[in-house]
Amino acid sequence: MFFDSTPNFLYPDFVTPGKYKLSKNLFRRVRIRDSFNAVYASSRRYTILSGETPDSIAYNKLGNSDWYWTILLLNNITDTDKQWPLANDELEKFIENKYGDLANKPRHWETNTIKDSNGNIVLESGNIIETFMDTTEQNQTNYLPKIKDPDGGSVLTVSIIDGGAGYSTDDGLSTTTLSGGGKDLLLNIVANSSGTITSVTIANNGFNYQTGDIVRVYGGNATVRIDTASDIMTEWFYDYIDSYDPVVIQRATASSALTMITNREYEYNLNELKREIYLPSQSVLPIMKAELEELLKYDTKYKITKQGYRQSEEV
Numbered sequence: 094m095f096f097d098s099t100p101n102f103l104y105p106d107f108v109t110p111g112k113y114k115l116s117k118n119l120f121r122r123v124r125i126r127d128s129f130n131a132v133y134a135s136s137r138r139y140t141i142l143s144g145e146t147p148d149s150i151a152y153n154k155l156g157n158s159d160w161y162w163t164i165l166l167l168n169n170i171t172d173t174d175k176q177w178p179l180a181n182d183e184l185e186k187f188i189e190n191k192y193g194d195l196a197n198k199p200r201h202w203e204t205n206t207i208k209d210s211n212g213n214i215v216l217e218s219g220n221i222i223e224t225f226m227d228t229t230e231q232n233q234t235n236y237l238p239k240i241k242d243p244d245g246g247s248v249l250t251v252s253i254i255d256g257g258a259g260y261s262t263d264d265g266l267s268t269t270t271l272s273g274g275g276k277d278l279l280l281n282i283v284a285n286s287s288g289t290i291t292s293v294t295i296a297n298n299g300f301n302y303q304t305g306d307i308v309r310v311y312g313g314n315a316t317v318r319i320d321t322a323s324d325i326m327t328e329w330f331y332d333y334i335d336s337y338d339p340v341v342i343q344r345a346t347a348s349s350a351l352t353m354i355t356n357r358e359y360e361y362n363l364n365e366l367k368r369e370i371y372l373p374s375q376s377v378l379p380i381m382k383a384e385l386e387e388l389l390k391y392d393t394k395y396k397i398t399k400q401g402y403r404q405s406e407e408v
Contacts, residue, residue: 132381136167136371144180147173154372163381168370178367184360192356199225200359202238202329202351210337222329222351237347239326245306246323247298248278254307256289257315265296268308271316275302280310280317290315300325 141150147161147170155163170176179187188196201224207216223238225231264281278299283292290310306319329347354362373381 132167132373132377135374135377137374139370139372141178141368141370143178147177150372155375155378160378162385163373163378164370166381166385167373176367178364184364188357188360191360196357197355198227199231199353200356201225202347202353204331205350205352207331207333207345207350209333209335209343211335213336215333216331216345216350238329238351240329242325242327244274244301244325245303246325247300248275248295248302248319249298249321249323250319251280251293251295251317252320253290253293254316254318255314256284256291257310257313259288259313260284260290260310260315261288263312267311268317269311270302271307271309273301273303273306275299275306275308275319278302278308282310282315288313293317298323 139150139154147164148158151161151164152158165171165173178184192198201221203222204216204218204220206214206218209215230236260282262283265279266282268278268280270276270278276299277297278295279297281294281296282290285291293310302319302322304319304322306322308317308319309315310317329351331345331350332342333345335341335343
């Protein structure tokens with residue numbers, strides 16, 4: 094039916110000048126127009142079973158295998174090799190050929206649905222948190238994804254903002270953090286004859302510092318900026334406000350809120366998504382056929398023969 098509706102095309106023989114051969118114009122394509130809203134509205138969901146094809150579904154559900162193209166058109170399927178689900182045995186062969194011994198290795202870690210105590214979703218499932226990079230750490234048993242600790246790390250480099258006054262050269266001076274939550278940073282300072290700090294080095298790197306934090310050096314009003322701080326990695330977590338008690342911050346941890354997805358599971362999940370399609374109702378099949386024929390009809394701007402064939406331009 095679909096093939097019959099596809100218009101014919103006369104293309105050059107390429108051997109005998111002026112001679113043409115008749116063929117179906119397989120480059121002629123259509124897509125569903127906005128006027129097909131009624132088709133969508135009357136369609137019904139269907140889950141493709143293992144081994145089913147567009148032809149077999151059309152035969153069993155629409156009464157004739159010739160209606161297979163309505164299923165493809167309605168679901169915008171243009172390549173059944175890539176967009177149609179594989180049968181279980183075909184999928185296993187595909188996974189084996191694609192991944193080999195890596196089939197059961199992790200592909201990524203993704204979120205589960207996280208809800209607060211009132212059942213409100215605070216984090217959707219399926220968000221990829223970390224991809225597998227085959228690192229030594231990721232290959233450890235019971236590994237869980239890491240994130241950069243928002244509290245910061247240890248100080249690596251500093252620079253003087255204001256050298257202050259009243260200082261003398263000293264080692265291991267304490268500091269007071271003016272921004273952020275850093276603690277225990279100790280500095281060695283060199284001061285000039287006016288008591289102004291001219292250079293600093295780190296005696297103790299401290300912890301919970303972030304790049305850009307400002308600290309005051311003990312004993313005066315000199316200030317120093319944290320130019321770089323190390324990234325401290327900690328086990329993944331997700332903090333959220335509970336609608337039941339918004340004062341208390343709730344925390345979801347990696348062990349409860351993340352799922353490891355293997356390469357095999359990933360391919361199976363993709364294949365399962367392809368199983369969910371829509372089938373047109375019997376009543377709209379004639380409408381789709383008439384629409385198809387109208388859309389495939391040649392425009393008069395082309396060179397059309399008396400028999401209704403489009404003729405190729407001379408080459």
